[in-house]
Amino acid sequence: MEETFNPSTLSTILRKNFKNEKTKISKDTLECVAEFLRLFVGEAIDRASAKAQIENSENIEPEHLEKIIPQLLLDF
Amino acid sequence: MNEESENDIELRNAKLSLNESTTSICEAKQANLPLSRNTITGLNFLVYNYIEKTLASDLESFANHAKRTTINQSDVLLCCRNNQKMYSKMKEFIANLEKKQKRAKREEKIKKEFKIDEKPKKSKSKSKSKSKSKSKSRPKSRPKLKSKSKSKSKSNLKSQK
Numbered sequence: 001m002e003e004t005f006n007p008s009t010l011s012t013i014l015r016k017n018f019k020n021e022k023t024k025i026s027k028d029t030l031e032c033v034a035e036f037l038r039l040f041v042g043e044a045i046d047r048a049s050a051k052a053q054i055e056n057s058e059n060i061e062p063e064h065l066e067k068i069i070p071q072l073l074l075d076f
Numbered sequence: 077m078n079e080e081s082e083n084d085i086e087l088r089n090a091k092l093s094l095n096e097s098t099t100s101i102c103e104a105k106q107a108n109l110p111l112s113r114n115t116i117t118g119l120n121f122l123v124y125n126y127i128e129k130t131l132a133s134d135l136e137s138f139a140n141h142a143k144r145t146t147i148n149q150s151d152v153l154l155c156c157r158n159n160q161k162m163y164s165k166m167k168e169f170i171a172n173l174e175k176k177q178k179r180a181k182r183e184e185k186i187k188k189e190f191k192i193d194e195k196p197k198k199s200k201s202k203s204k205s206k207s208k209s210k211s212k213s214r215p216k217s218r219p220k221l222k223s224k225s226k227s228k229s230k231s232n233l234k235s236q237k
Contacts, residue, residue, distance in 0.1 A: 003100040009093040010127070012086060017132035023139060025147040028173060032152040033131070035169050039162055040126070041101050041119060048115065049107040059112040069122065073130075075159045 005034040044072055094127075095120040131155065 007030035047068040052060045098120050138151040156162040
């Protein structure tokens with residue numbers, strides 16, 4: 001079983017942040033959004049681990065995460 | 077005031093479940109190095125803010141640009157237009173989803189047809205017999221869609237007989 005986001009939580013958070021009240025989102029699209037975010041998290045971890053390996057550290061620290069965030073947000 | 081607190085509670089619960097799922101994803105993901113706890117909390121923060129600030133407005137504006145009010149799978153695809161690998165992965169996922177849905181629909185249709193044939197007199201019994209024997213009384217020509225009203229009328233005819 002792959003770990004994914006809960007579609008209902010995603011719908012609550014998204015609906016709170018919509019500017020127009022009429023916008024809706026269907027169940028299928030919520031599953032797609034969950035997959036998208038799962039890939040987002042996976043990509044972030046991969047890039048941070050690459051940075052951590054370059055710097056020869058034991059764990060992935062928040063500093064490595066900070067360094068990859070700008071490029072990650074530009075790519076998404 | 078009470079309504080506001082309910083909204084806050086809802087948001088808080090949503091945040092908590094989001095954090096839970098991100099941590100589970102992080103633990104499931106086998107990275108080369110172990111993740112420290114602070115990075116996981118940082119990722120939770122990142123994901124929540126990304127959804128709040130970027131994703132919601134992007135999806136809404138994409139749907140609005142297409143003159144729709146419901147957000148579509150194509151809008152989600154647009155979000156990952158900058159990254160080629162991500163785009164291809166999302167396309168695959170959407171294709172797989174569609175296949176699963178088609179399969180589920182086909183199975184439902186088949187189940188409905190079998191229920192009509194096997195119905196003795198009970199109306200609401202859910203006979204889960206998975207026998208693959210085709211219907212004997214029915215001709216082999218299978219029309220595409222059978223509306224529910226037609227099927228019910230046919231079953232009434234059979235019960236009268």
